Amino acid sequence: AKKDGVQLPPPVVHYQMNNVTTSSDPIGNRETVLILTPMVKFYQEYWDNLLKLNYPHELISLGFILPKSQEGNDATAALQEQVKKTQSGPKKKRFASITILRQDTELPLRSQAEGDRHKLENQKPRRAAMAKARNSLLFTTIGPKTSWVLWLDADIVESPPTLIQDLASHNKPIIVPNCFQRYFDKEENRMAVRPYDFNSWQDSLTAEDLASKMGPDEILLEGYKEIPTYRSLMAYMADDAKGRDPHKEMPLDGVGGTALLVKAEVHRDGAMFPPFAFYHLIETEGFAKMARRLGWKSTGLPNYFVYHYNE
Amino acid sequence: AKKDGVQLPPPVVHYQMNNVTTSSDPIGNRETVLILTPMVKFYQEYWDNLLKLNYPHELISLGFILPKSQEGNDATAALQEQVKKTQSGPKKKRFASITILRQDTELPLRSQAEGDRHKLENQKPRRAAMAKARNSLLFTTIGPKTSWVLWLDADIVESPPTLIQDLASHNKPIIVPNCFQRYFDKEENRMAVRPYDFNSWQDSLTAEDLASKMGPDEILLEGYKEIPTYRSLMAYMADDAKGRDPHKEMPLDGVGGTALLVKAEVHRDGAMFPPFAFYHLIETEGFAKMARRLGWKSTGLPNYFVYHYNE
Numbered sequence: 116a117k118k119d120g121v122q123l124p125p126p127v128v129h130y131q132m133n134n135v136t137t138s139s140d141p142i143g144n145r146e147t148v149l150i151l152t153p154m155v156k157f158y159q160e161y162w163d164n165l166l167k168l169n170y171p172h173e174l175i176s177l178g179f180i181l182p183k184s185q186e187g188n189d190a191t192a193a194l195q196e197q198v199k200k201t202q203s204g205p206k207k208k209r210f211a212s213i214t215i216l217r218q219d220t221e222l223p224l225r226s227q228a229e230g231d232r233h234k235l236e237n238q239k240p241r242r243a244a245m246a247k248a249r250n251s252l253l254f255t256t257i258g259p260k261t262s263w264v265l266w267l268d269a270d271i272v273e274s275p276p277t278l279i280q281d282l283a284s285h286n287k288p289i290i291v292p293n294c295f296q297r298y299f300d301k302e303e304n305r306m307a308v309r310p311y312d313f314n315s316w317q318d319s320l321t322a323e324d325l326a327s328k329m330g331p332d333e334i335l336l337e338g339y340k341e342i343p344t345y346r347s348l349m350a351y352m353a354d355d356a357k358g359r360d361p362h363k364e365m366p367l368d369g370v371g372g373t374a375l376l377v378k379a380e381v382h383r384d385g386a387m388f389p390p391f392a393f394y395h396l397i398e399t400e401g402f403a404k405m406a407r408r409l410g411w412k413s414t415g416l417p418n419y420f421v422y423h424y425n426e
Numbered sequence: 427a428k429k430d431g432v433q434l435p436p437p438v439v440h441y442q443m444n445n446v447t448t449s450s451d452p453i454g455n456r457e458t459v460l461i462l463t464p465m466v467k468f469y470q471e472y473w474d475n476l477l478k479l480n481y482p483h484e485l486i487s488l489g490f491i492l493p494k495s496q497e498g499n500d501a502t503a504a505l506q507e508q509v510k511k512t513q514s515g516p517k518k519k520r521f522a523s524i525t526i527l528r529q530d531t532e533l534p535l536r537s538q539a540e541g542d543r544h545k546l547e548n549q550k551p552r553r554a555a556m557a558k559a560r561n562s563l564l565f566t567t568i569g570p571k572t573s574w575v576l577w578l579d580a581d582i583v584e585s586p587p588t589l590i591q592d593l594a595s596h597n598k599p600i601i602v603p604n605c606f607q608r609y610f611d612k613e614e615n616r617m618a619v620r621p622y623d624f625n626s627w628q629d630s631l632t633a634e635d636l637a638s639k640m641g642p643d644e645i646l647l648e649g650y651k652e653i654p655t656y657r658s659l660m661a662y663m664a665d666d667a668k669g670r671d672p673h674k675e676m677p678l679d680g681v682g683g684t685a686l687l688v689k690a691e692v693h694r695d696g697a698m699f700p701p702f703a704f705y706h707l708i709e710t711e712g713f714a715k716m717a718r719r720l721g722w723k724s725t726g727l728p729n730y731f732v733y734h735y736n737e
């Protein structure tokens with residue numbers, strides 16, 4: 116309402132979707148990025164790494180979704196504290212906007228320990244729940260002015276500060292770096308790295324054959340010796356030579372979601388994270404397949420690294 | 427920025443998703459409704475009917491998506507004129523917010539005449555384009571506070587003013603009225619009604635059998651005598667007796683989108699309009715199947731009518 120009591124008509128917003136670009140020069144074109152993070156635990160290292168991203172923060176919006184469990188309450192409190200600090204700190208570090216969603220459904224698994232999370236029989240309900248969380252977060256935060264969506268897991272604790280620009284420079288609809296993990300190598304008595312995310316792969320005839328024999332609701336999982344798929348995993352294709360090209364590309368059929376840059380129009384077309392068996396794939400792997408059905412291809416960067424927390 | 431030059435921190439919005447209810451008493455619970463309309467042509471009768479909906483307008487947001495063709499430009503201009511009029515008119519008639527999107531892709535078909543639109547060979551590209559338009563509109567307008575989504579085609583020119591309350595009173599995840607059309611019956615020399623939308627149906631063994639023999643990208647369409655499916659069509663199940671029960675329900679496997687009420691959480695879970703063959707179904711029919719895979723069932727109201735424009 117205006118001061119003199121005359122009511123202003125409520126806002127009408129008008130968008131030309133083709134004015135929203137996604138290009139290899141996102142900063143030059145002032146393209147907005149929506150960083151989406153499903154979160155069960157809050158890691159300070161994640162937040163610190165996020166703050167170090169040197170893509171202009173005024174072009175970045177953040178979205179989080181947390182379960183309504185006790186663990187989710189604790190993580191929300193910790194997250195809100197950091198959000199408050201950042202958004203009242205130096206102007207350059209502040210983000211354009213931040214949305215925090217609390218889920219209305221319970222987690223299907225009680226234990227969030229790495230060993231339990233990765234048990235084969237726990238994968239389908241667990242990844243279906245994560246897919247629904249991702250979809251809720253995506254559907255409620257993506258707007259008509261969003262150019263890019265960066266999926267970033269809450270336990271990604273290290274990445275180049277130029278992550279967004281580097282990935283966007285390839286100008287691909289869907290692009291995924293290689294997710295590794297630092298650990299202490301007892302034999303060598305020093306820190307080392309190992310592959311962490313096995314969801315980025317190129318399909319194999321074995322996997323296609325296995326899938327063709329499955330029931331309609333069965334899913335094929337990667338990284339379990341009980342069912343070898345002989346897919347080509349990006350995790351194993353990293354070049355450890357000094358002069359390696361970090362911008363080397365490879366086509367992918369499945370993608371992981373620990374860090375994943377997607378042109379917003381791919382999601383707008385309808386590509387989401389299937390919480391059900393979609394071509395015997397689920398969640399981020401199913402997303403790559405669904406995007407492919409919509410005409411969008413996935414690309415991997417085997418020599419470009421982000422790092423997952425080590426419990 | 428505040429007057430004294432001190433910058434306020436950008437907004438942080440925090441949502442408890444379980445505080446957003448969808449109930450059989452949506453007005454009592456102040457539940458928000460998002461009415462979404464893909465639009466190629468503007469019909470004054472559509473707008474007049476929309477204004478007559480007596481669900482509290484301050485709880486209703488509107489979203490439109492129009493193609494960037496000449497026809498789309500004309501419709502946008504006509505729509506904007508009416509929007510301006512309504513939003514500066516009596517307070518009670520104004521809507522909470524209005525979003526108008528212009529597509530970034532061209533229409534696949536040049537002619538929008540009813541005869542051309544309904545030709546069998548035009549259906550797949552046409553309905554894929556409409557599915558993408560629906561997804562873009564949905565993904566960019568649904569928010570964390572949306573309770574219900576009412577899909578309403580731009581050529582629905584007549585419905586009960588209590589449409590939203592009536593459909594919501596069934597408290598179903600997905601519910602669809604019967605879409606008819608008024609016409610002049612020359613033989614009887616008077617106005618009459620006939621079924622219009624054939625996309626609301628219960629599946630048949632014949633259709634399942636036809637689907638099982640199709641290639642992965644083929645789709646099964648309803649209402650074409652070239653491929654009889656023997657599905658049970660809601661269009662033919664209307665009771666024309668005076669004392670009929672307008673609230674009679676029937677379970678559905680496919681739904682039409684001319685008028686369609688969906689609990690927002692169904693869409694948030696990931697149910698969208700597949701622009702590709704999904705179980706040999708596409709667009710709104712594919713949506714019903716996808717929702718079903720997510721655990722949500724569809725309901726039809728054979729004796730509750732809305733009316734489609736007659737060219």
Ligand SMILES: Nc1nc2c(ncn2[C@@H]2O[C@H](COP(=O)(O)OP(=O)(O)O)[C@@H](O)[C@H]2O)c(=O)[nH]1
Nearest residue numbers: 153154155156180181182232244248268269270
């Ligand atoms: N909101 C929400 N986040 C989840 C849920 N399950 C996992 N996450 C988050 O989703 C991301 C991936 O899950 P995580 O357990 O780390 O997967 P893993 O590293 O592949 O074992 C992390 O950011 C988790 O915090 C869930 O049910 N709800």
Ligand SMILES: Nc1nc2c(ncn2[C@@H]2O[C@H](COP(=O)(O)OP(=O)(O)O)[C@@H](O)[C@H]2O)c(=O)[nH]1
Nearest residue numbers: 464465466467491492493543555559579580581
């Ligand atoms: N934005 C947009 N709207 C469309 C497109 N095609 C159809 N529509 C609208 O979608 C709705 C359904 O299309 P219509 O041609 O009426 O379908 P029919 O009644 O089943 O023949 C109507 O509201 C149309 O105005 C499209 O490509 N883009």
Ligand SMILES: [Mn+2]
Nearest residue numbers: 268270373423
């Ligand atoms: Mn993780």
Ligand SMILES: [Mn+2]
Nearest residue numbers: 579581684734
């Ligand atoms: Mn129509």
